[in-house]
Amino acid sequence: MYPFIVIDDSPLDCLIVKKIISFSGKSADIVVFNDANKALEHIRALAINQLPPLTIITLDIMMPIMDGFEFLEQFLTLPETVQHHFKIIILSLSNHPYTIKRLQGYSIVEAIIEKPITIEKLNSTLAGVLRE
């Protein structure tokens, strides 16, 4: 069981992701953000000694105001000791080769799930991410 942070501009998608995570039995502690800026503020506000050992972030890519890539860039400016407490999974509609290639340039991205998300997809991805 790990806490989750869900970042997606669509409130409906957030709700679905939240439901899928809770029904998969993977977590009961799920925080959602429609605005990636707010998610960053939330992460920055957490004191290092309060951080759980590991939090999973699911991140959408195509979002207005701050998109997934900007979020990743901002996330990389956090102290490494903070970064180590998170694993980022991209949860996006885009399977465009260019987007995938660009995402592969970020070592902090653990996995990419293409929407629509299902319990099976989430379970198998998490199994891979957590085995490492």
Next chain:
Amino acid sequence: MKEDIKILYVDDELNNLISFKASLRNKYKIFLAENVGHAYDILRKHPDMRMVFSDQHMPEESGTAFFETLRKEFPNAIRILVTGYTGDLDAVVEAINRGNVFRYMKKPWKTEVLLRIIAEANQHYLASSLLAEKNRELERAYVELDKFAHSVSHDIRGPLAGIMSAAQLAKDIDNPDEIREILTIIGHSAERLDRYILNVHDYYSVRRGEFSISEIDFGALSNDLLEMYEASASSREVQFVIKLNIKEIFTSDETGLRLILTNLISNAFKYQKKKSDERLVEVVIEVNKGIATFLVKDTGIGIKEHYFSEIFNIFFRASLDEPGSGLGLYNVKSMVNKLGGSISVESEYGVGSIFKVELPSK
């Protein structure tokens, strides 16, 4: 009738220049140059020169060499080479290959030949500039299409993916309350998709721009709008008022007018403040001196000033609090433009917005 077509002739023989101008000055704007340097002076002052005639045999530089450099600096001017030497096939071949001339004219020329060449050159110019304009239009359309394809993947696949995920999830659940909640999500996703498709439909009807102009019955229009938004007004506790001040007959495209008003009014309802005692949407319509002015005022969340210039752009969204396609105001602005009007916005962040549309009677 004298057209505004500018023609330059370069020749070192004064007599040729004089006779050239004499036969054409009533029809075209003629410029003469005795040497290449002078020709360039004129061209820099008149970069819209439509055609340039040049003698081939000039003391400093051949016509071919002149055209070779002219082609780089003024590619749009159509080049016509004039030469007195007959049988000078090499010069002609070279002129065509290096100077890319449009025609080759023999000296002495007959006026009718000269006029025919000018007419043909002009046609060539018009065809190629039309082609260039069409190309630019295509490029613009392509950029728009590209944005469109991008948005389709997000705005159509997004809600669909939501529906698919939720349907899959529902299969694994036994609790009827949970299932009902998931069905609600599916319903919302389908509504989002439907709204998007309606917006796309609007987008295409604006682009096609087939209008039917008729007299607008503002009384009937205002009753329709009041009826249409009755449910929104009562469920969101918003007071909805329409004020009419119609001094004369106004004709326009009613479908276009409705597209403009319903988009603006829907936004006014959508972007109301969540916590507020007094919520108001007010529409004021005035017709005076051939101009209809529409004001759509709301007591909503307002728009930050640095977004004013962007809100009418395709796929731009300033707020995440409400679902939007980024097409609504773009469609409004396109329609206002097509009807020959203007749109502006005044807004204070956290207080409310006023959209103002002015349309001329058609």
